[in-house]
Amino acid sequence: MSPLNDRADGAGHAAIAGADLSGTAGAVADLDRLILLGLSAHLHRHSRLGRSAAGLPAGPGQDPAHEADTIAGDLGAAPRHRWIAGHWLGALHEAGLVGRDAAGRFHDLHAPRRAELVTARTRMEAARLALGYPAELAELMLRSLRLLPSLLSDEVGVQALLYPDGEPATAEAVYRGNLISRYLNAAAAEVIRDLAGRSTRPLRILELGAGIGATTADLLPALAGRPVEFYLFTDLSPFFLDTARRRFDAGFLRYALLDIAHDLPRRPDELDLIVAATMAHNAPHVGRLLGRAAALLAPGGRVLLIETVREHPQSLTSMPFALSTHDGPPRRLDGRAGTTRTYLSREEWLSALEGGGLRVEVDLPRPADPLTALSQRLFVATR
Numbered sequence: 001m002s003p004l005n006d007r008a009d010g011a012g013h014a015a016i017a018g019a020d021l022s023g024t025a026g027a028v029a030d031l032d033r034l035i036l037l038g039l040s041a042h043l044h045r046h047s048r049l050g051r052s053a054a055g056l057p058a059g060p061g062q063d064p065a066h067e068a069d070t071i072a073g074d075l076g077a078a079p080r081h082r083w084i085a086g087h088w089l090g091a092l093h094e095a096g097l098v099g100r101d102a103a104g105r106f107h108d109l110h111a112p113r114r115a116e117l118v119t120a121r122t123r124m125e126a127a128r129l130a131l132g133y134p135a136e137l138a139e140l141m142l143r144s145l146r147l148l149p150s151l152l153s154d155e156v157g158v159q160a161l162l163y164p165d166g167e168p169a170t171a172e173a174v175y176r177g178n179l180i181s182r183y184l185n186a187a188a189a190e191v192i193r194d195l196a197g198r199s200t201r202p203l204r205i206l207e208l209g210a211g212i213g214a215t216t217a218d219l220l221p222a223l224a225g226r227p228v229e230f231y232l233f234t235d236l237s238p239f240f241l242d243t244a245r246r247r248f249d250a251g252f253l254r255y256a257l258l259d260i261a262h263d264l265p266r267r268p269d270e271l272d273l274i275v276a277a278t279m280a281h282n283a284p285h286v287g288r289l290l291g292r293a294a295a296l297l298a299p300g301g302r303v304l305l306i307e308t309v310r311e312h313p314q315s316l317t318s319m320p321f322a323l324s325t326h327d328g329p330p331r332r333l334d335g336r337a338g339t340t341r342t343y344l345s346r347e348e349w350l351s352a353l354e355g356g357g358l359r360v361e362v363d364l365p366r367p368a369d370p371l372t373a374l375s376q377r378l379f380v381a382t383r
């Protein structure tokens, strides 16, 4: 990798200096376990899984197999959220907590014992501290489990989970106030400093899906005192633009609504940097999005992605609800088509960037870094 990769990694680690990373993988597994057991318990309580044909608790091997859609009906899922039952059952199957027959039907769901649930709940606190998450993250996980019936029935929207009382503290906990986000945002800020240092003209920057601005807030200081023509802050939702207008005061910031499923409305060869933090996976076809983004870059311009490379079970009770469209699962036209997969693997992200005519310069954290267990990465690629 490039010297920029080394400098960005150094800046990322400086931002979390002193953190003990030895327990990272174990802490991720503990948070995942809590949600998987919570889901098993919910499915046991509210669906026919784990019951005999007569509706009684089934012994091993007496449990008939059921289609995921039947289970979605048992759970009272709204039509647009019905796919989530199959998504959960797939994850439970991967974790060895439910059986799946050759026809893709599910059976023999693990019935969590009370002691198992209590242990998982107890370990959550140590795990969130090890990963540097504020208390809001634990509250989000527990609230999502409590609210499952109303989330599934669509009486409660995911916004109420992520923005309780309209406040962004929970979303900040997820996207900023934790070890991996601090590392990634500091590494990304180093890339911006590098770009600002080498540019011969005021920078033109576009951020896609900028949301609550959790990444923007860490990037803007790297531009302080540098010539910037514009930093165009965009999102699908006017709610985020209004919040950002109140939050940020840099004179070069501009705001616009922009849906990446449609055109990216800038001129070709215009931009020095396109930032997309935990949002490019929303594109129906990631390769096509990156190809269109590359065409907007001036030669030497960069795309900076912060992305997830594996869905962790700990987000299963929140994120899928944000992905449902009005009619059901999100539309996927790339390698995820026909699956309920949200993210690309690291290799798929790299090849989508290269397929767009971009050269990858930063791919972090490094393979042996304990932070890789968090499955969030920084990719920077140059036209």
Ligand SMILES: C[S@@+](CC[C@H](N)C(=O)[O-])C[C@H]1O[C@@H](n2cnc3c(N)ncnc32)[C@H](O)[C@@H]1O
Binding pocket: 175, 208, 209, 210, 211, 212, 213, 214, 215, 216, 234, 235, 236, 237, 240, 258, 259, 260, 261, 276, 277, 278, 279, 282, 283
């Ligand atoms: C996971 S949040 C990330 C927010 C932000 N980048 C950050 O790091 O704080 C994803 C954001 O992408 C936006 N988004 C989702 N689909 C989009 C689309 N098709 N076009 C533009 N933005 C989209 C959402 O509104 C949300 O603000």
